[in-house]
Structure formats: structure tokens, C-alpha cells
Amino acid sequence: MKQTNQLGQRESWGSRVGFIFAATGSAVGLGNIWKFSYSVGNNGGGAFVMLYLIFAALIGFTLMLAEFAIGRRNQLATVGAIKVYDKRFSFAGFLGVIVCFLIMCFYPVVGGWAISYIPRTLGGFLSTNPEGFGLIFSDFISNPVTPLIYVGIFFAINITIGLKGIKGGIEKASTILMPVLFIILIIIAIKGLTLPGATAGLVYLFKPDFSKINGGTMLAAMGQAFFSLGIGMGTMTTYGSYINKKENLASSAAYVVGLDTLVAVLAGVALFPALFAFGLEPDAGPGLVFAAMPIVFAEMGSIGTILALLFFISLPVAAITTTLSLQEVVVAYLMDEKEMERKKATWITAIANFILCVFASLSMAGIGPKLFGVGIFDVFDLFTDRILISGACMFIAIFAAWKMGKKDLEDEITNGGQKPFGMINLWFFLLKYVLPLVILVVTISGIISGFADGYGPVMITGIIIMLATIPLSKKF
């Protein structure tokens, strides 16, 4: 049932700008800065960036617009919105709720790592031995206790804002935090670009080496586009359910995709020229922003400390506007489908996520339960990254195009014909035929790569979870 207030109205965004900031805040996260930068480094630079941009524009925009339309059509969050059309498909929405929940079981741990770099920078760690920065990072994440304190701080912020609801919480926080993030990244990028030797980094980032393009880079770029834009998991459907009926959905989706991509590129410009200027390797993996970037800041002298502080503020800022949306998918589901109040739904969701994050964090120290020998952090990451995210994207595309259908989608996107969308035919063609097939290939390849990396039993468990959403969605 639709959650409404005493006047029978659903919560909604206060303004178009506020909504765009909130949706951009959801999309822009650690995926744009932490994951994007090390994925660029691991996949050979410019070729990956080029593929990423193409996929973001074609696949990302197409699916995001579909999600906004699904959510706003009946002003219901992801499960309810789908159920109205066909109960048999409600598993597609339910899968999104599960994926958001699972991402919330490890993403805040990385958010906590990021927060920890604020006091560390203030404590003057940059003036210690740069050779040891990698060690500081690995010692910290493998310490059983300290990271938990920062996970706790991360959740405290998330709950406080989440409890305030859509307009007074999520929208307000995003409207303040998003501009802060942009400004910080621009400042760091300008500094990086003015360093001698910085052009090598720009060449690395923007000059595609076509010999680097293969099946693996294409899949990595597409997976990065799904994750970084945060599509298919119901966040955009849920946020869409709070948009008023007058807004232009197509231009909103274009803004969000454009801004999300801009932040990823900006993060690349903030990082790579500086890394190259100081002769550092771009392929340091997940430790790139935590272990390699401090070396860059340390080399810059006193201004480096200020820039490092800004940079390590920007990471949790990006993370929190994202986790607010992930939490909101589960909360809105409980509110719409289980008729729970926001307060109760928020606490239940956050406590469950926090407990699982504790296990994920402890697994970094080699403590706690494992699944088939794999630590909990990696299990959640593998489930979502290799199977469930692309699986959810595929089912949402199929539902929208084949069940909801062109007539309703067009009516919703054009506001009943008042705001024509010139590319509707091309858009619908992509959604109906191209996306399901392409995403199917990504999903199968993700599963195969999981097996190839030796995670067979974890992959099988992930597939079982995906299939289990079909009967479970009927029960819950």
C-alpha cells in the first residue's frame, strides 16, 4: 500500500534541483572515486574510460529513465510499483531490495575506512614515512577493533539523516554535500594538473589504447557503469516514486547520468596526473586511494595536508549520499509493503546492516564465519558484483519493456504527452531488445569469471539467492 501522510499525500521532493542532487548523490559514491580509479588502473587506462562513457550514455541512461518512470507511474517503491502490473514480476523489485541490503553489508565498511583518514590526516601521518602508507592501510583494515568504530560512526550519520525522511533528510543533506564534493574534486584536480609531468596522466586517462580492448575490459566497463550509476537496484525507482508528476523525467535522467560521469572523470583527473607526476603506478588495486594517494599528498608539502583532508572528506561524503539511497530502498519497501513507520523501518534495516557490516569488517582481520572458505566481506562483494547487480538490471529492463509496455512508459515519460521525448523510439528499442541481451551476457560472464577465480560454491549460492527471490517475493 502506498505510504501517505494524514492528508493522503505521499512524501515528495521539495524541488527539482533537490531531487536531482539526491539522485546524483545516490549515483555518485565510492564507485566513482575509489572503484573507478582502481578499475581504470587495472584495465589499462583510456580504453576502459572510453568504453565506460559509451556504456553510461547508452545503457545507463536508458535504464535510469525506465526506473524513474516505473517509480513515478504509481508512486510506489520498487516492489509495489512492479506488483501493480504483474505479481509474477515482483521478484525483480524484491531482488533490488536484496541487492541494496547486501551492498549495505560491506559498502559502509569502506565508508568507515574513508572516515578514518580524516583524523589520521589531522594527526600528521603524511609527514611519516611515505613508504609505509601501504602498511598503515593494511594494518588498519586488518585490525579487528578500530575499523568497527568508524563503521559505527558511518551508520550513526546514515541513520540520523535517514530518519528525517525524504525532504528534510535525504534531499537536504544531498543539496549541501553534493556541491561540496564537486568543489573539492575540482580543487584537487587543478592542483594535480599544474604539477610538472602531469600530462602523462591525462594521456593515460583519455588516450585509448585500442589494443587494450577485449571481452574482459568491455565487461569491466559495463559492470562499472551499472555500479557507478546505481541502476537496476530500485534506488532510482524508489527516488522516482517521490517525484511530482510535472517533472521532466528524461532531462532529469540525463542530468544524473551526466553528473555521475562527470564526477568519475573528475576523480580520474584529480588522481592520475598527480600519480604520474610522482612516478607512481596506476594499477595499485583497491588500495590506490588509501595507500598511493597519500604519497602524492605527502610529496606536495604543506598544501598537501589540506588537499588530503579535503580528499578524505570527499570520500565519506560521496559514500553517505549513496548509502542513504540504498537504505531508503529497503525502508520504502517496508513502509509501502509492510505498512511500517519510517522510524521503525529505518532502525530495523540499519541494525541488521550494521551487524552484518561488523562481520564483513572482522573478516578483513581473518576473524569470524566464512562461506566456503571465503571471508564475509568478499562474499557480499562477489554476490553483488558478479551476479546480482547485473541480474537485477536485466529483470528490470525486461519488466519495463515487456510488461509495463511502451504505452504506459511513454505516457509517464512525456507527462501524458505534455513533454515530448524525441528519442522515445530509439530508447524503447534499446530497452526492449538490446539491454536484456547485453546484460544477460554480462551476468553470465560475471558468473563464469567467479568460477574461473575459484569462487564456484559462492557463485552457486549467489545464483540460488537470485532464484530464491521468486518464491520469497510472494511470501514477503
Ligand code: PHE
Ligand atoms: N552508485 C554507487 C557508487 O558509485 C553505488 C550504488 C550501487 C548505488 C547500487 C545505488 C545502487 O558508489
